[in-house]
Amino acid sequence: xxxxxxxxxxIDTAFTHDDIQYPxxxxxxxxxxxxxxxxxxxxxxxxxxxxxFYWAPGLPKDLDQLKAQMVSQVKAAAGSMLAATDWRIVRxxxxxxxxDDATLAARAAIRAAxxxxxxxxxxxxxxxxxAALAITWPTxxxxxxxxxxxxxxxxxxxx
Numbered sequence: 001x002x003x004x005x006x007x008x009x010x011i012d013t014a015f016t017h018d019d020i021q022y023p024x025x026x027x028x029x030x031x032x033x034x035x036x037x038x039x040x041x042x043x044x045x046x047x048x049x050x051x052x053f054y055w056a057p058g059l060p061k062d063l064d065q066l067k068a069q070m071v072s073q074v075k076a077a078a079g080s081m082l083a084a085t086d087w088r089i090v091r092x093x094x095x096x097x098x099x100d101d102a103t104l105a106a107r108a109a110i111r112a113a114x115x116x117x118x119x120x121x122x123x124x125x126x127x128x129x130x131a132a133l134a135i136t137w138p139t140x141x142x143x144x145x146x147x148x149x150x151x152x153x154x155x156x157x158x159x
Contacts, residue, residue, distance in 0.1 A: 001045045002027055002035070009040060053131040060127035067130065070121045074135065078114035081137070082107055109138040 002009040009015060014024045017038055027035070035042070049057045053066060085103050092099045117135050124130040 002040050002042050004038065004040045050131055053127050063124070063127055063130065066127065067121055067124065070130065070133075070135075071118050074114055074117045074121065077137070078110055081110045081140070106138070106140070113137050 002011065004015070004017060009027065011027050012024050015022050015026075027040075032042075046057055054060050085107060088099050088103050089107075091097055113136060117137075120133055120135075121130065124133060
């Protein structure tokens with residue numbers, strides 16, 4: 001990043017200095033000596049920040065809002081994972097066929113992971129702790145057997 005008089009000077013942008021207009025490509029084409037003669041210095045770009053948690057480097061977002069957002073995301077992810085086997089639960093509730101143990105165990109693992117992730121989120125007291133938090137889920141295992149496939153969705157009525 002280039003600075004002139006302590007202010008950022010965007011590359012590929014025309015600028016005026018001491019009443020002289022410089023073209024947009026001047027910074028790229030000028031030698032370090034030419035830039036130094038105008039007082040232009042080059043400094044490293046600022047460290048990037050995670051904009052999910054920070055407005056700018058060193059400026060964190062509201063911790064309580066971040067926690068609420070992350071808990072909501074965990075709940076949505078768990079719901080999405082559970083939805084894959086909901087048809088089996090409905091089928092069992094209707095008395096068609098009981099749910100197999102593998103499906104029940106997989107669903108219990110998803111709910112346990114969701115609870116653990118939510119607890120870890122809520123336990124964070126600083127934004128940097130929340131940013132470093134790793135959300136984990138159980139490894140999905142295939143639980144459908146060849147003779148069990150979810151029913152095909154009904155075709156939408158044409159209008």
